[in-house]
Amino acid sequence: xxxxxxxxxxxxxxxxxxxxxxxxxxxxxxxxxxxxxxxxxxxxxxxxxxxxxxxxxxxxxxxxxxxxxxxxxxxxxxxxxxxxxxxxxxxxxxxxxxxxxxxxxxxxxxxxxxxxxxxxxxxxxxxxxxxxxxxxxxxxxxxxxxxxxxxxxxxxxxxxxxxxxxxxxxxxxxxxxxxxxxxxxxxxxxxxxxxxxxxxxxxxxxxxxxxxxxxxx
Amino acid sequence: xxxxxxxxxxxxxxxxxxxxxxxxxxxxxxxxxxxxxxxxxxxxxxxxxxxxxxxxxxxxxxxxxxxxxxxxxxxxxxxxxxxxxxxxxxxxxxxxxxxxxxxxxxxxxxxxxxxxxxxxxxxxxxxxxxxxxxxxxxxxxxxxxxxxxxxxxxxxxxxxxxxxxxxxxxxxxxxxxxxxxxxxxxxxxxxxxxxxxxxxxxxxxxxxxxxxxxxxxxxxxxxxxxxxxxxxxxxxxxxxxxxxxxxxxxxxxxxxxxxxxxxxxxxxxxxxxxxxxxxxxxxxxxxxxxxxxxxxxxxxxxxxxxxxxxxxxxxxxxxxxxxxxxxxxxxxxxxxxxxx
Numbered sequence: 001x002x003x004x005x006x007x008x009x010x011x012x013x014x015x016x017x018x019x020x021x022x023x024x025x026x027x028x029x030x031x032x033x034x035x036x037x038x039x040x041x042x043x044x045x046x047x048x049x050x051x052x053x054x055x056x057x058x059x060x061x062x063x064x065x066x067x068x069x070x071x072x073x074x075x076x077x078x079x080x081x082x083x084x085x086x087x088x089x090x091x092x093x094x095x096x097x098x099x100x101x102x103x104x105x106x107x108x109x110x111x112x113x114x115x116x117x118x119x120x121x122x123x124x125x126x127x128x129x130x131x132x133x134x135x136x137x138x139x140x141x142x143x144x145x146x147x148x149x150x151x152x153x154x155x156x157x158x159x160x161x162x163x164x165x166x167x168x169x170x171x172x173x174x175x176x177x178x179x180x181x182x183x184x185x186x187x188x189x190x191x192x193x194x195x196x197x198x199x200x201x202x203x204x205x206x207x208x209x210x211x212x213x214x215x216x217x
Numbered sequence: 218x219x220x221x222x223x224x225x226x227x228x229x230x231x232x233x234x235x236x237x238x239x240x241x242x243x244x245x246x247x248x249x250x251x252x253x254x255x256x257x258x259x260x261x262x263x264x265x266x267x268x269x270x271x272x273x274x275x276x277x278x279x280x281x282x283x284x285x286x287x288x289x290x291x292x293x294x295x296x297x298x299x300x301x302x303x304x305x306x307x308x309x310x311x312x313x314x315x316x317x318x319x320x321x322x323x324x325x326x327x328x329x330x331x332x333x334x335x336x337x338x339x340x341x342x343x344x345x346x347x348x349x350x351x352x353x354x355x356x357x358x359x360x361x362x363x364x365x366x367x368x369x370x371x372x373x374x375x376x377x378x379x380x381x382x383x384x385x386x387x388x389x390x391x392x393x394x395x396x397x398x399x400x401x402x403x404x405x406x407x408x409x410x411x412x413x414x415x416x417x418x419x420x421x422x423x424x425x426x427x428x429x430x431x432x433x434x435x436x437x438x439x440x441x442x443x444x445x446x447x448x449x450x451x452x453x454x455x456x457x458x459x460x461x462x463x464x465x466x467x468x469x470x471x472x473x474x475x476x477x478x479x480x481x482x483x484x485x486x487x488x489x490x491x492x493x494x495x496x497x498x499x500x501x502x503x504x505x506x507x508x509x510x511x512x513x514x515x516x517x518x519x520x521x522x523x524x525x526x527x528x529x530x531x532x533x534x535x536x537x538x539x540x541x542x543x544x545x546x547x548x549x550x551x552x553x554x555x556x557x
Contacts, residue, residue, distance in 0.1 A: 122309040125269050125380075126323045127298035136322060140313040214313065 004179050004188055013195065015089050015170040019161045023093050024154055027100035031153075032146075034060070034101065035108025036134060046120065046130050060102040068099050068160050072167060092161065092169030099160055100153060107149035115141045144215035151207025155200050172196055218378065218410045219245040219268055224277035226263050226434075237263045239434040240277070245427075250404050250411045252421040254457055255431030261414035264431065265380050268412060269301045270294055282377055299327070302371030302409075306383035308363040310355040316342070316366055317351040323373040341369040345399065361392035368399060372407070379403065381413035385420055397423045418461045422446070426520055430454045443522050447489040448551070464526040466513045466555070474530060481530055482538050483512065487551030488525035497548050498529065501541040507533030528555060 034056065040046050041053040066074070072095045076086045079094040115138055123137040139146070162173020172192050180188035226238040237260045245251045255261045266272035267279050270286045279286040284297055310319050320341055324334045342348045345365040355363055364384060371379055381400065385393040401424050403409050415421065421428050421442070428446075429439035430453060437451045446462060449455045459465075464485065474483060486498065493516075502509050513528040531538045546552045 116307075116309070118305060118307055118309040119311060121271060122303070122305065124271055125298060125301070125303040126326060126374075127295035128326050129295065132326050136325065137311065141311055143313060 003183065003185060004175060009172075009175065009191070009195070012170060012172045012175045012192075015174075016158065016161050016172045016199075018089055019092055019096060019164065019169065019171055020154060020157045023096035023100055024150070024157055026093075027097050027104050027153070027157075028150060030097075031101045031104025032108050034105035035112065036138070038105060038109040039112040039138070040130065040134070044117075046124070046133055056105075060105055063098065063102045064106070068095070069163050069166065071095050071099055072164065087168040089169050089171070091167055092164035092171075096157060096160055096164065100157055103156060104150070104153045107153055108146060111142045111145035111149045112138055114145055144211040147207055147211040147214065151204060151211075154203050154207075158196065158199055158203075172199075218247045218249070218282060219243070219251075219412060220278075220280040221264070221267060222278040222280070224264075224267055224274045224279065226260075226267070226272065227275045237434055238267075238274070241434070241436055243429060243436065243439070245410060245412055247410055248404070248408055249427055250400070250413070250425045252425035252428045253412070253414045253431055253436075254416065254418060254421055254428060255414075256416060259431040260434040261431050262382065265382055265412060265414045268378070268380055269298050269303060299323070299374050300376050301378045301380060302374070302376040303380040303382065304364065304367040304371050304384045306386050308355070308360075308367045308387075310363055310366055310370075312355050314354075315351070316347065316353050316355070316358070319355065319366055320369045320373055323370060327374065337373060338369075341372060344372070345369045359392070360388050361396060364388065364392075364396050365399065368396075368403070372403065372409075375407075377410060379409050379411045381411060381415075383415055384413065386415065386417070393417075393420065394423070400424055418457045422461050422517070422519060430457060442519050443489060443524065446517070446519055447487065447524050462517050462524060462526065463515055464513070464528070466528050470512050479535050480538075481532050482542070483528065483530045483555040484542065485551075485553040485555050486525075486527040486529065486545065487553075488523070488527070489551070490522050492549055493523040493525045495548075497545055497550055498527070501544040502531075504544060505533070505537040505541040507531045507537050507541050 038053065038056055041049040041056070075095055075098060079091050080086045082094050083090050085091050119137055119141055120133060123133045128136065158173075161169065161171045162177060165171060165174025165177055172195055176189055176192035176196075179185060180192060221241055221243040224238050224241045225236070228235045228237055241260075241264060243264075253261050253264060263272050267274055268281060270279065273287070281297060282300060286294060286297065289297065311322070314322070317338055320338045321334045324337060329337070338351075339348070342351055345368055347362060347365055347369075350358065350362065355366070358366065367384075379400075385396050388396060397420065400411060400413075404411050413420070413425070425442055427440065428442055429436045430445070430451065431437070432453050438445060438449065438454045445454060446458055449458045474481065488497075498509060501507075508531070510530040510532060511527065512530055513526070515526045517524045531541060542552060
């Protein structure tokens, strides 16, 4: 017999959407500039700076090495400082952001590196400032790839929200683990997994379509 | 307009020092179409990037429009770059923007108003003959059309100088011809000084008034087009000239000639400019009673001048042949004996 109700599932879906959207938004606002910074300070970048690049590169690698479940516990004091509590959906958003920033930064870096060096050279030959190069050349040329990167990041976040259940964050992943997996309720596992599959499929399809639209040429 | 003084450039590749430019001196005057030719790896790409300081020299000075680029601040350098348009072998257009937006970019960077941009871009589209492609995207255009857009973009800010980095190397011969005609038109109508690098001598012959030959990071020969084509000194230059000016007799014909015969001599004659219009060979032959047998003839037009190559076998008395030889030499025809 299934131990969860329809309203419970709807609540879980809303919680997942909340966690993913808020952390994606804030994570992107911080991760995208860091990704840009990685590219422009790297060797061959437009404002080469070895100190900034290696500092950033190392911090990103370190944060990305920490398993999310450990990160979740390790930053509890910080989470409490920021949102005033260490349990619940709101509290999960802080570690999710910390988790996703370096991930987004790395994905954005890869996308921007795909931009042909010749484009940047052309920009420099026109006397463009570094900000103009980023805004008028680098970002528009990488747009399709940037969208796909953020799609990957979003799906990564959905996976991470499941683990956020351990601090009572709720969400679909949490339902799958605490009602399905821990109580051996195959039906709940099945329902939640199907919902997650639909989520992932929908996000990936949306990302692909959007990327194709900006790349249509 | 452009002056490179003793430019040296050393690249540090994984701890190994590579000297790309070894003390290059070059002067391009206002209104020139100056061509630099060399094989890949000769240093031409590095050289052309010195002019807009995309590459900085290890030592030496770059002077453009009376400004020493090495002494400018970053901001001043950006202003100078706006006076120097550049086009590229692979066009470097933004794939994400349409033709109109691509040409508009330099104007957008300069914060021009929408109306100014609109009228300038339309004017440029008309100049390069692609008015109907404003809304097209680069991926929908042919190589030649892309280069025309590249040219329009480079001209947007009314530069004094246009740098062409192997601008026709990715194009087929016919398209190359039309792009070169466009460059000539730019030089003529806007009085823009052009510096181009290429590995094709045909490109140089088609548009340049001056040429420099590069090899291993050095300029080994330079001068007016006619001088260099008419009288190449270095072996590499000769090889390049040979690619567009043929002056060799087919072996089959040489085999027919008896080299032991002292009443016959094979001469290679070179007529440059004025003397190509005179009947010097005919005069020499009738004066000294020798019979010319033309083995090979070739005429090349170089920017309104004529470069003629002729290989003849002179038959007659030994002494008469010598006299005819001297007669032509005295009239400034390049005469060289062909040894068989």
